[in-house]
Amino acid sequence: MPDDVITVMVVDDHPMWREGVSRDLTEAGFAVPATADGVGTATRRAAAVQPDVVLMDMQLTDGNGAAATAEVLRVSPHSRVLVLSASAERDDVLDAIKAGASGYLVKSASASELIEAVRATAAGQPVFTPGLAGLVLGEYRRMATAPVAADQPHRPSLTERETEVLRMVAKGLSAKQIASRLSLSHRTVENHVQATLRKLQLANRVELTRYAIEQGLE
Secondary structure, eight states: OOTTSOEEEEEOSOHHHHHHHHHHHHHTTOEEEEEESSHHHHHHHHHHHOOSEEEEOSEETTEEHHHHHHHHHHHOTTOEEEEEESOOOHHHHHHHHHHTOSEEEETTSOHHHHHHHHHHHHTTOOOBOTTHHHHHHHHHHHHHTSOOOTTSOOOOOOOHHHHHHHHHHHTTOOHHHHHHHHTOOHHHHHHHHHHHHHHHTOOSHHHHHHHHHHTTOO
């Protein structure tokens, strides 16, 4: 398999849906080395194949997608999880993101939207069905405005420009899009992103996005 082919594991408890999505992804040029129907099988197979992206349903044969997300990321930490679920319930969305999912789509998404979402997820960009990103941001903004314990460490100090770039990263904009909006070079934007990652001691854009929404930035 060529190194540049994105590998995707499809986790869903409905065999026909699982097979159909796997077929669509394969036809679009992705590799689907494994599928699973539950938390246990997803964990074992993720450990074995280390997929780039895990497409995760919320209703599984032996648990839910949030639990499976946490377990998959434990055994395959470089993987990114994109939830694809029939549910757009607030608790399901928030549970998935808190467990480590990079994004959340509802199953009304078209095949082309799903394919683009998988590509974006593999590139480290957060992806949400319209409306759900606002739900997540709203919840974490509420948490961010709660009283802070006296012994809780202060947030690292970011420059005004770093904070501006961080807000745009949280909205899912690419470095190229941010550069265009701020009239900066692509390299300058990447330098700001890398500086912010170092200050916050985070590993990648997904963790950076999660930090931004936890702090109520937008």
